[in-house]
Amino acid sequence: MTALSSPNDDLRRFSDVLEDLGDAPGEKLSLEELVAAFGERGFGAMILILSLLALLPWP
Structure with a gap:
């Protein structure tokens, strides 16, 4: 168990x-x-976090 869990x-x-x-x-x-x-719950959280990167305006 890690310190964060x-x-x-x-x-x-x-x-x-x-x-x-x-x-x-x-x-x-x-x-x-x-x-x-x-x-x-890591799979759903990772999909959410990584999909937020698609919302950032890239040049």
Whole structure:
């Protein structure tokens, strides 16, 4: 179990997980940390996060 996960991961809201990731030490966030933080819900969360990149205006 990592420092970002807790026994009540199924009861945590998506926004709570994002806040915990924002409070984590370090300047960079790895894909491994994202997957570990979301646990079983990681697939849906990763689709959402990666699809948000498509909304950014690219040159």
